Amino acid sequence: MEAVDAVGIGPLFGQARSLWRLDFVLPLLALIGSLALGLWIIWRWRTGFAKEEPASLGEQVRHYQDLVDRGELDPEEFERIKAQLEQQAGRDVDDPPST
Secondary structure, three states, rough: OOOOOOOOOOOHHHHHHHHHOOOHHHHHHHHHHHHHHHHHHHHHHHHHHHHHOOOOOOHHHHHHHHHHHHHOOOHHHHHHHHHHHHHOOOOOOOOOOOO
8 A cells, every 4th residue: 555645645646736836836827817818808809890880981081071171181182082982882972061
């Protein structure tokens, strides 16, 4: 019969006790926690973008018209952008009301 140490763990399970040392367990838990946090952040980031609806054609044209009104975009460039947006959408867009 095999001897049992003072804790009641036989020689077969004596090595398992050494796995619970804090110098091994704490870094392992920190690694697992940081991996879990990273995966959660990536998951939230990807699902957040999936929920956003793309801007409608009219909203995009209004945005560029606002840039023209503020002087940040040339009217000629606006017309090129508007034509490209219309081509992508496959239909014409009424001019947005000027403010």
